[in-house]
Amino acid sequence: MSLVAFLGAIETGLIYGLVALGVFLSFRVLDFPDLTVDGSFPLGGAVAAVLITHGWPPLAATSMAVCAGAMAGSVTALLNVRLRILHLLASILTMIALYSVNLRIMGRPNISLLMDPTVFSWVEQPGWPAxxxxxxxxLLGVVIGALVLVNLFLASRAGLAMRATGANPRMARAQGIATGAVIVGGMALSNALVALAGALFAQSQGGSDISMGVGCIVIGLASVILGEAVMSTRTMILATLACILGAVLYRLAVALALNSDALGLQAQDLNLITAVLVAVALVLPGWKASVVRRLTRRGAPANGRPAP
Structure with a gap:
């Protein structure tokens, strides 16, 4: 793998780390299966791209993209909390609606940002090496900042209420927690992170496309599962850090597969690579547990006597 491909994989992996962090909040913390991600990711890119092309400062455009993502997550949560629509179906409805919303925002299937300023413009001046x-x-600084803020939130009173709602909503309600409001806030935070990733992705790639969110939820879930398989997640800090690590490892694995002459894979094989990596990520925890059990049995004393 060339240096360009390696750094590109790290760059994309860090962006998708924000997606994995958002997916972690919805799936793991809130126990809310959310497919809105496939719509809120391109929503962030669409809002940021349109505002930048209309003269907005890149930071302000990115902030508005985050707000748009939070609104999308809130809509999904309200469909579930207020209208009693099943959470999975509510997220699918929002995802489908966001496709038309994104097209309406952009006015066309894609928008180029190659001639417009972005949040990365100040580092592009010195040339390629820099x-x-x-x-x-x-991006590493942005991800670390998001990681710190998310962990501070999860350790706060509101964050503990969200964790309690995901673990046992009935008990949380018995303790006086407004679980409906907690779900709305948690889903808003989750999709705000995903929209931030979409805005950064559009600016780093030089444009926004209506289809750039396809398979985003699969990548996010694969990153979460892969991260949990390769490192301990005993504490919330380690669990959130595992999401970022899993996203980077996922993109490195994709880049390695595409740049391997022995495998002979091409860009059109990306979905196949994704499916294989997701399958491996799903099976890996079971293999890991099986190996640990076998090692434990071999080291366990037989008939009360120490093993030789």
């Missing part, structure tokens, strides 16, 4: 290292460094 840009190749600086953009992943900037």
């Amino acid at each position: 840009r190749a290292w600086m953009i992943p460094s900037v």
Whole structure:
């Protein structure tokens, strides 16, 4: 794998780390299967791209994209909480609606940002070598900031209420927690992170496309599962860190597969690679547990006597 491909995989992996963090909040913390991600990711890119092309500062455009993502997540939660629509179906309805919303926002299937300023413009001036290292460094700073803020929130009173709602909503209601409001807030935060990732992705790739969110939920889930398989998740800090690590490892695995001459894979094989990686990520925890059990049995004393 070339240096360009490696740094590109790190860059994309860090962006999808924000997606994995949002998916972790909805699936793991809130226990809310949310497919809105496939719509809120391109929503963030669409809002940021349109506002930038209309003269907005990139930071302000990115902030508005985050707000748009939060609104999308809130709509999904309200469909579930207020209208009593099944959470999975509510997220599918929002995802389908967001496709038309994104087209309406952009006015066309894609928008180019190659000639417009972005949040990365200040690191693109020195030339290729600086840009190749600086953009992943900037994204690393953004991801670390998001990681710290999410963990501070989860350790706060509101965050503990959200964790309690996901673990046992009936008990949470018995303790006086407004579970409906907690779900709305949690889904807003989850999709705000995903929309932030979409806005950063559009600016790093030089444009926004209506189809750039296809399979985003699969990537997010694969990143969460892969991260949980390769490192301990005993604490919330480690669990959120595992999401970021899983996303980076996922993109590195994809880049390695596409750049391997022995495998002979091409860009059109991306969905096949994704399916294989997701399958491996799903099976890996079971294999890991099986190996641990076998090692434990071999080391266990037989008939009360220490093993030789």
